[in-house]
Amino acid sequence: MSSQSFIEKLDAIDRRWIFLLMALSVGIPIFVIGITGTRFPESPTPTSLATFETIEALPEGARVLMSFDYEPASAGELQPMATAFVRHLAHKKAKIYCQTLWAAATPLIEQTLRTCVIAQHPEWIYGEHFVNMGYQSGNEGVMKVILTDYKQSFPNDYRGTPAAEIPMLADIVNTSSFDAIIVVSAGYPGSKEWVQYVVSPTLTSEKPTKLVAGVTGVSAPQLVPYFPTQLKGMLAAIKGAAEYEFLVNQAVEARNPGVKIPAQFMDAQRRMAPQLFGHLLMVGLILVGNTIFFARRRAARLALA
Amino acid sequence: MNQKRTWTIILSVAAILLAIRTFTGPGMGKVYVENSNKAFIEVNGKWVEAPVGTTSAVSWVKEIGTTPGAYFAANAVDANQSVIHLSTSRTLGVWIAALLTLFIFSFLYRDNPFYKFAESTIVGVSAAYWMVVSFWDTLVPKLFGKLAPNFVAEHFMPNIKRETDYWLLVPVILGVMLLCRLVPRAAYLGIVPLAFIVGTTSGLKFVSYIESDLLAQTASTMKSLAVVGDGGIEVGESIKQVLLFVGVIAGLVYFFFSVEHKGIVGKTARVGVWYLMITFGAAFGFTVMGRIALFAARCEFLFDDWLWLIDPTGRRAIADAVEIAVPALLL
Amino acid sequence: MNRQIALLVTLVSGVLMVLSGFLIPTQSWAEDVAEWFNVLASIAFVLGAANLAKIHLSKISSRDEGWGFSAVTLIAFVATLAIGFLKIGVAPLETAPLVSMSGEKDGEGSAFWWLYTFVMSPITATMFSLLAFYVASAAFRAFRAKNVEATLLLVAAFIVLLGRTFAGVVLTGWIPDSLSFLRLENLSTIIFEVFASAGNRAIIIGIALGVAATSLKIILGIDRSYMGSGD
Numbered sequence: 001m002s003s004q005s006f007i008e009k010l011d012a013i014d015r016r017w018i019f020l021l022m023a024l025s026v027g028i029p030i031f032v033i034g035i036t037g038t039r040f041p042e043s044p045t046p047t048s049l050a051t052f053e054t055i056e057a058l059p060e061g062a063r064v065l066m067s068f069d070y071e072p073a074s075a076g077e078l079q080p081m082a083t084a085f086v087r088h089l090a091h092k093k094a095k096i097y098c099q100t101l102w103a104a105a106t107p108l109i110e111q112t113l114r115t116c117v118i119a120q121h122p123e124w125i126y127g128e129h130f131v132n133m134g135y136q137s138g139n140e141g142v143m144k145v146i147l148t149d150y151k152q153s154f155p156n157d158y159r160g161t162p163a164a165e166i167p168m169l170a171d172i173v174n175t176s177s178f179d180a181i182i183v184v185s186a187g188y189p190g191s192k193e194w195v196q197y198v199v200s201p202t203l204t205s206e207k208p209t210k211l212v213a214g215v216t217g218v219s220a221p222q223l224v225p226y227f228p229t230q231l232k233g234m235l236a237a238i239k240g241a242a243e244y245e246f247l248v249n250q251a252v253e254a255r256n257p258g259v260k261i262p263a264q265f266m267d268a269q270r271r272m273a274p275q276l277f278g279h280l281l282m283v284g285l286i287l288v289g290n291t292i293f294f295a296r297r298r299a300a301r302l303a304l305a
Numbered sequence: 306m307n308q309k310r311t312w313t314i315i316l317s318v319a320a321i322l323l324a325i326r327t328f329t330g331p332g333m334g335k336v337y338v339e340n341s342n343k344a345f346i347e348v349n350g351k352w353v354e355a356p357v358g359t360t361s362a363v364s365w366v367k368e369i370g371t372t373p374g375a376y377f378a379a380n381a382v383d384a385n386q387s388v389i390h391l392s393t394s395r396t397l398g399v400w401i402a403a404l405l406t407l408f409i410f411s412f413l414y415r416d417n418p419f420y421k422f423a424e425s426t427i428v429g430v431s432a433a434y435w436m437v438v439s440f441w442d443t444l445v446p447k448l449f450g451k452l453a454p455n456f457v458a459e460h461f462m463p464n465i466k467r468e469t470d471y472w473l474l475v476p477v478i479l480g481v482m483l484l485c486r487l488v489p490r491a492a493y494l495g496i497v498p499l500a501f502i503v504g505t506t507s508g509l510k511f512v513s514y515i516e517s518d519l520l521a522q523t524a525s526t527m528k529s530l531a532v533v534g535d536g537g538i539e540v541g542e543s544i545k546q547v548l549l550f551v552g553v554i555a556g557l558v559y560f561f562f563s564v565e566h567k568g569i570v571g572k573t574a575r576v577g578v579w580y581l582m583i584t585f586g587a588a589f590g591f592t593v594m595g596r597i598a599l600f601a602a603r604c605e606f607l608f609d610d611w612l613w614l615i616d617p618t619g620r621r622a623i624a625d626a627v628e629i630a631v632p633a634l635l636l
Numbered sequence: 637m638n639r640q641i642a643l644l645v646t647l648v649s650g651v652l653m654v655l656s657g658f659l660i661p662t663q664s665w666a667e668d669v670a671e672w673f674n675v676l677a678s679i680a681f682v683l684g685a686a687n688l689a690k691i692h693l694s695k696i697s698s699r700d701e702g703w704g705f706s707a708v709t710l711i712a713f714v715a716t717l718a719i720g721f722l723k724i725g726v727a728p729l730e731t732a733p734l735v736s737m738s739g740e741k742d743g744e745g746s747a748f749w750w751l752y753t754f755v756m757s758p759i760t761a762t763m764f765s766l767l768a769f770y771v772a773s774a775a776f777r778a779f780r781a782k783n784v785e786a787t788l789l790l791v792a793a794f795i796v797l798l799g800r801t802f803a804g805v806v807l808t809g810w811i812p813d814s815l816s817f818l819r820l821e822n823l824s825t826i827i828f829e830v831f832a833s834a835g836n837r838a839i840i841i842g843i844a845l846g847v848a849a850t851s852l853k854i855i856l857g858i859d860r861s862y863m864g865s866g867d
Contacts, residue, residue, distance in 0.1 A: 014308060015773040015776075015777075016312070016413065016414060018769070018772050018773045018776055019413045019769045019772070019773070020315070021772075022600075022768060022769050022772045023769075026597060026600055026601050026604055026768075027604050027608075030601060030604045030605055030608060030615070031608060031614065031615060033617070034605075034608060034609065034614070034615025034616065034617045035615055037617065040801075040802040041802075041805075043805070043821060045821075045825050045828075046825060046829065047828075047829070071760065072752075072756065072757035072758075072760055072761050073599075073760035073761050073763070073764040074599070074764065075602070075757070075761060076598050076599040076600075076601065076602025076603065076761060076764075076765070077595050077598045077599060077602075103434065103435045103438040103439065103442075104431075104434060104435070104438070104752070104756070106438070106442070106742060107742050107749060107752055107753070110744070134442050135438055135442045135443075136442065136443055136674060137439050137442075137443045137674055137675075137677040137678040137681070138443075138670070138671075138673055138674025138675075138677045138678075139677070140506075140509055140510075140513070141505065141509070141670045141671075141673040141674045141677065142670075142674055144509055144653070144656075144666070144667075144670045145667050145670045145671060145674070148663050148664075148667055149667055152667055152671060153671070153674065155446060155447065155466070156446050156462070156464075156465065158740065159729060159740060160446065160461075160462040160463075160464055160465060160729070160738065161464050162464055162465065162466050164466070165464065195517055196513040196514065196516075196517040196518065197509070197513050197517075199517075200513065200516045200517035200521050201513075201516060201657065203521055216595045217591035217592055217593070217594040217595025217596075217598070218588075218591065218592050218595050220591050220828075221584065221587050221588045221591055221828070221832045221836055222588075222836055222839075222840075224828055224829060224832055224833045224836060225522060225525070225833045225834075225836045225837035225840055226522075227829070227833075229521065229524075229525045230517065230521055230525075236591065236828070237591055237594045237595050237598065237800075238594060238595070238598035238601075239594065239800045239801070262618070262619075263617055263618045263619050264618040264619075267618075270617055271598060271601045271602070271605075272801065272802065274597065274601040274604070275594065275597055275598060275601065275801055276801040276802050276803055278593075278597035278600075278601075278768070279593065279594070279597070279797040279798065279800075279801050279803065280801075280803060281772065282593055282771075282772060282775055282797055283794060283797055283798060285772055285775050285776040286775050286776070286779050286790065286793075286794070288776065289775065289776040289777060289778075289779060289780065290779070290780060290781055290790075293780045293781075293782075338745075343727070343730065345730060345733045351731075352730065352731055352732065352733055354730075363733040363734065365727055367727055367745065368744075368745050369744065369745075370744065394750060395750075395754075398750055398753060398754030399754065401754050401755065402753070402754040402755070402757070402758040403758075405755065405758050405759050405762070406758045406759075406762045409759060409762040409763055409766065410762060410766075412766065413766065413769055421702070421705050422705065422708060423759050424705075424759075424763075425705040425706070425708040425709040425712070426708055426709070426712045426755065426759065427712075427755075427756065427759040427760060427763070428688070428709045428712075428713075429688075429708070429709040429710060429711065429712030429713035429714075429715075429716065430712045430713070430716045430751060430755055430756050430759075431756060431760070432684065432685045432688045432713055433685065433712070433713045433714075433715075433716030433717040433720065434716055434720070434751070434752070434756060435681050435684075435685070436681045436682060436684075436685045436717065436720075437716065437717060437720030437721060437741065437748065438720075438741070438742075439677075439678035439681040439682075440678070440720075440721065441720075441741045443674065443675060443677075443678040444675070444678050444679070447671070447674075447675055448675050448678075459735070460735065460737055461735070461737050461738060462738065463729065463731070463732035463735045463738055464729075464731065464732070472668065472672075473672070473675065475672050476672040476673075476675040476676045476679065479672070479676050479679075480675075480676055480679030480682075483676070483679060483680060483683055484679070484682065484683055484686070486683065487683070487686055487687065487690065493638055494638070496638055496639065496642045496863055496864075497638070497641055497642050497645055498676060499642070499862060499863075500641075500642035500643070500645040500646040500649075500862075500863075501645050501646070501649050501672075501673070501676070502673065502676065502677075502680075503646055503854060503862045504645060504646035504647065504648070504649035504650040504653075504854070504855060505649045505650065505653055505669065505670065505673045507646070507650045507653075507850075507851035507852075507854040507855050508649060508650035508651065508652065508653025508654045508851070508855060509653050509670075510847050510848075510851045511650070511653075511654055511847075511848055511851035511852060511855070512653070512654055512657040514843075514844040514847040514848050514851075515844065515848050516657070517844075518840045518841065518843065518844035518847075519841060519844040519845065519848065522837055522840055522841055522844070523841065525837075526837060541817065545826070545829075545830050548830050548831070548834065549830050549833060549834045549837075550834075551834070552830070552831060552833075552834025552835060552837075552838070553834045553837045553838050553841070555838075556834060556835055556837070556838025556839070556842075557838050557841060557842065559838070560838065560839075560842045577838065578785060579784070579785065579788055580831055580834055580835045580838070581835045581838075581839075582785045582786070582788040582789040582792070583788050583789070583792040583827060583831040583832065583835065584792075584831060584832045584834075584835025584836055584839075585789055585792075585835075586788065586789040586790065586791065586792025586793040586794075586796070586827075587792050587793070587796050587827050587828055587831065587832040588832070589789070589792075589793045589796075590792070590793045590794075590795075590796025590797045590800070590824075591796065592767075592771065593768070593771055593775075593793075593797060594796075594797075594800060596764070596765060596767045596768035596771055597768045599761060599764050599765035599767075599768065600765035600768040600769075602761065602765070603758075603761060603762050603765050606758070
C-alpha cells in the first residue's frame with residue numbers, strides 16, 4: 001500500500017474505531033488500577049491550594065454552608081470533590097449546613113453525609129453538627145432571599161423539621177452568618193450565580209463572604225476570572241478534585257499519624273490514571289489528524305505543481 | 306461487510322466474556338442490606354425509641370445498604386444469620402442500571418431501539434422527578450403549609466409551624482394563570498405570570514451583572530502591573546499581571562464592533578483574538594477532561610458494582626479471604 | 637389591557653428587585669416577591685411536565701412515527717409521578733410514626749430512591765459521558781493547525797491535556813528549577829490563570845454590559861419579545 005493511499009484510508013476511518021480506542025484507553029487503566037491500586041502523585045495547582053488553605057484556616061466550630069448544585073449526570077466529576085469537602089470540614093470539626101438548588105441532588109447530599117460524617121464520626125449529632133436543608137426551587141431567586149434571610153427560603157430541613165427546632169440554625173440569619181460557603185456546581189444555577197448574587201454584594205462590606213467552588217471541566221475556564229477576588233479557591237475538574245483529595249488526606253495523616261486512609265476517599269486520585277491515557281489518546285488523535293492534514297495538503301500542492 | 310464482520314466478532318467476544326463472568330467467581334451485581342428494626346412508643350406526647358420487647362410499639366424494618374464484604378464476614382461467623390441479606394430489588398436495580406448504561410453506550414455503534422427506549426424512559430422519569438421534588442420540597446412546606454397548615458401537619462409534615470400566610474395566594478393565582486397557557490382559549494392569561502418572572506429575573510440580573518461582572522471584574526483587572534512582594538518587585542507575578550491586563554483590554558477591543566478594526570484597533574483586536582483562541586483551547590482541554598472523567602465513572606460502575614471485576618474501595622475485600630479461608634478450614 | 641397589566645407587572649417587579657439592592661426598606665418586600673417567584677418556579681415545573689405529556693399524548697393518538705417510544709415516556713412519567721406523590725415504600729418519620737406520609741420522599745429503600753439510583757442516575761450519567769467519544773472523533777477530524785489562530789488553540793489544548801495529568805511531570809520534569817515555568821504543569825497553570833482568565837474576563841465584561849442593557853430594556857417595556865408576536 002502506498003503511503004498516500006494509507007493516509008486516505010486513515011482519513012476516512014470509521015469513527016467507531018476511534019470510539020473503541022477511547023473505550024480501551026480509559027477502560028484498561030481502570031481495570032489495572034482497580035486491581036493494583038496504584039496512584040500517581042499529585043502536585044497541587046494554585047487554585048486547589050487556595051481552596052484547601054481557605055478551609056484549613058477555618059476555626060473549629062466554623063459554620064460552613066455547602067451547596068450541592070449538581071446531579072448524578074456530573075457526579076463522576078463532582079462527587080469526589082463533594083466527598084473531600086465534607087470530609088475536610090468534618091476533620092476541621094466545622095458545622096456543616098448542606099443544601100441544594102438542583103432538584104436531583106438531595107440523595108447525593110444524604111449519601112455524602114452518610115459516607116463522610118455519619119460513618120466516620122458516629123458521635124456527631126444531626127442538627128447540632130450537620131444538617132441537610134434539602135432543595136428549594138427558584139435558582140437565583142433563592143440566593144436573593146438567603147442573602148438577607150436564610151430561614152425564609154429554607155424554613156425546614158430535608159425532613160420537615162422547622163428551622164427554629166434545629167439548634168445549629170439558631171444563630172444563622174443570612175449568608176453572611178456563615179464563615180465560608182462551598183459550592184460544588186455543574187452549571188446553572190451554580191458557582192457563577194453564587195458569586196454574582198451572594199459574594200459580590202458583600203465585597204465592600206466589613207466581612208466579605210468567602211466562597212470556594214468545585215466545578216466541572218466545562219465551567220472551570222468561565223469561572224477562573226473570579227479567582228482570587230470573588231472566589232477564594234476553585235477545584236477545576238477531576239484534576240482539581242484529585243489535588244484537593246491529596247491535600248485533605250495529607251492533612252488527616254499529619255494530624256493522626258499512622259491512620260490508614262480508606263480507599264473510598266481516593267476516588268479522584270485513582271481516576272487520574274484513566275484520565276492520563278484518555279488525554280494521551282486525544283493528543284495522539286490530534287497529532288495523527290494533523291499529520292494527515294499536512295500530508296494531503298502537501299500532496300495537493302505537488303499535484304498542482 | 307468486512308467491517309461489519311469485525312464488529313460482530315468484537316461484540317460476540319464481549320458477550321461471551323460477560324456470560325463466562327456471570328457463571329464464575331463469587332457472583333456479580335449483588336447488593337446486600339442490613340435489617341434495622343425500628344420501634345417507637347409515645348411517651349408524654351413525644352415518640353421515642355421503644356425498649357426491646359415492647360408489644361404496643363409502632364414498628365417497621367428498615368433496610369440499610371451494606372457491602373458484600375460485610376455479608377461474607379457475617380456469614381463466615383454464622384451461616385444462618387439473616388440480619389445481612391441479599392436485596393432482590395436492589396440487585397435487580399444494579400442489573401437494570403447496567404443494562405440501561407449499555408443501552409446508552411449502544412448509540413456509539415448506531416442509533417437503535419435500545420438507546421431510544423432508555424432515552425424515552427429518562428425523559429419521562431426526569432420530568433416527573435423534578436415535579437415530585439418541587440411538590441414535596443417547595444410546594445408542600447412553603448405553599449400548602451402556609452395556606453392550610455393543619456392539613457399539611459396532620460398528613461405530611463407533623464413538625465411544621467402552624468402559621469398561615471395568605472399572601473402566598475399571589476403565586477397561586479399567578480401559577481393558575483401560568484397553567485392557562487396549556488389551554489389555547491385562555492393562553493393570554495399566561496402573559497402576566499410570565500411578565501412577573503421576566504421582570505423579577507431582569508431586576509435581579511441587572512444589579513448582579515453590573516456589580517459582579519462589570520464593576521468587580523474591572524476592579525480585578527485594574528491593579529498595579531508591578532506586583533510587589535516582601536523582596537521587592539516580583540518579576541514573574543508582574544509579567545502575569547501585565548499579560549492579564551493586556552489580554553482583557555485586547556479582548557474587549559475585539560468585542561467592540563462600533564469601531565472598524567483597522568490600524569492600532571485592528572492590531573489590538575488581533576491580539577484579543579489570540580487570547581480568545583488560547584482561552585478556547587484551554588476550554589477544550591478542560592471539557593475533554595470532564596467528559597473522560599464521566600466515562601471513567603461509568604466504567605467503574607460496570608467493572609465494580611456490576612461485574613465485580615475490580616474492587617478499588619475494598620467493598621468485597623473479605624470475599625477473597627473467605628473464599629480461601631473457608632475451603633482451607635473445611636479441609 | 638392584558639398587555640398593559642403585564643408591562644406594569646414587569647416594571648414593578650423589576651424595579652423592586654433593583655431598588656432592594658440600594659434601599660434597605662425595600663429589602664423585605666423584595667424578599668417576599670422573590671419567595672413568590674421561587675414558589676412560582678415550582679409551579680412552572682407542572683407546566684413543563686404537562687406540556688411534555690400533551691406532546692407525547694398527541695403523538696400517540698395520531699400514531700406518529702415512533703409513537704411507541706412516546707408511550708414509554710408517558711408510562712415512565714406517570715409511574716414516577718405516582719411513586720413520588722404516593723411516597724411508595726417510604727417509612728414514616730421516627731418522630732411521627734403514625735403519619736404514614738411524613739417520611740423522606742427519596743429515603744434509602746423507597747421506590748422513588750430506587751428509580752433515582754437505578755434508572756435516572758445511570759442513564760443521565762452515561763448520556764453525559766458519550767461526549768468523551770464524540771469529542772475524540774471531532775479532535776481527529778476537525779482539529780487542524782490551519783493558521784496562527786487554530787495553532788494557538790491547538791497548542792493551548794495540548795498543554796492543558798498533558799499538563800493536567802502525570803504526563804506533564806514525566807515529559808518535562810527534567811527542566812531545571814530556574815526554568816520551571818516551562819514545565820507542562822506550570823505552563824498549563826499559566827494558560828488557565830492568565831490567558832484563559834483574561835479571555836474569559838473580556839467575555840464576562842462584554843456579556844455583563846449586554847445583560848444589563850437587555851434587562852433595562854425589558855423592565856422599561858422597550859423589549860417586549862417575551863410576550864410573543866405582535867410587539
